[in-house]
Amino acid sequence: MTIEALLSYLLDRYPVEQAESWDHVGLSAGDPHAEVTGVLVALDASAEAVRRAADLGANVLVTHHPVYISAPKSFTPAPDAEHNAAGAAVFEAIRRGVSIISLHTNLDRDPEARNHLASLLGATPEGSFEHPDDAALPGLGSVGVIPTTTLGDVARLAANAFSSDPRVWGPPERSVRRIAVLGGSLGDLAELALSSHVDAVVCGEAGYHVCQDLWLRGCSVVLLGHDRSEQPFVDILSKAVASAGIDPSSIATMECPRQWWTTYEGERA
Incomplete structure (x- = not known):
């Protein structure tokens, strides 16, 4: 070839x-x-x-x-x-x-790749940040559901799945049911995460003020490190x-x- x-x-x-x-x-x-x-x-x-x-x-x-x-x-x-x-x-x-x-x-936008990231957390994909109700369409980030758990448990699961020691925004006892998973940087997708009504975002990295704003508005953030994610x-x-x-x-x-x-x-x- x-x-x-x-x-x-x-x-x-x-x-x-x-x-x-x-x-x-x-x-x-x-x-x-x-x-x-x-x-x-x-x-x-x-x-x-x-x-x-x-x-x-x-x-x-x-x-x-x-x-x-x-x-x-x-x-x-x-x-x-x-x-x-x-x-x-x-x-x-x-x-x-x-x-x-x-x-x-x-690759980031491809359902094959982003849904694989979600599977590492046991999440069932329903869509992406850009198309939250259609998992078949290309889009950044995987939005879906996991069995109801806590933010602390999500962070521990992510740490094991991605071989990371994540930084976490939000109280560990916060309930998590709907989750978004994104490789690399969250960038300017924070508002789309909120509009997708997720309880937590798991990603590689995000700015301080973005993370602070998200968790104060009810969306926790788990930062894995860009490379690990x-x-x-x-x-x-x-x-x-x-x-x-x-x-x-x-x-x-x-x-x-x-x-x-x-x-x-x-x-x-």
Whole structure:
């Protein structure tokens, strides 16, 4: 299979039309006419992921996050004060002969992906932030119901399901029945969450004032960390690559490395 054929399959499955207008999805670097020798699936299109792919003998890196949204001003071997990490990742990809394909907000909006996130919390999807009454339509976030429980129990469930230590807005005893789950940033979707009448939003990140306003208006927030909330997309994409016809034995996945730490963890180390 050529890289172009793999790209076509993935974009048929997660159409570009589902992506935000500002987003950069699809092929960022590489030769579309080359034959696929192997695929590494990762959350981030980093230089480290490119090197991992090449070391495994894979010439395709499939990621959720694009290597860039706007093209860097330069492409250099390493990031520094004047040259960003995205340019270094593209430089390494060209140097090592690794093509980069990214499925970002077109994946976020796809029912397959967002409903998988809901399933990790045992939620039954009913729709999205944009279409709360129709789970079949593309839309950001999964809105649905779970067996009536408390916010504290939801937070503990989310911590286990996403391997996270979440920050939680709202009293732990607050009752939760209707829930929204979103990978990545809540951004400007807070009002849509409220209009969907959810008791809690589980997402990667959200601003302080947004969280404060939501929980004071009756909607609690569970913040998983951007990376932890979207790591499940790696499994989704690896299965999609296999469905395209790539031999599963030539598909590898990469756990998003922890690039941050807390002072508590540092004191324990």
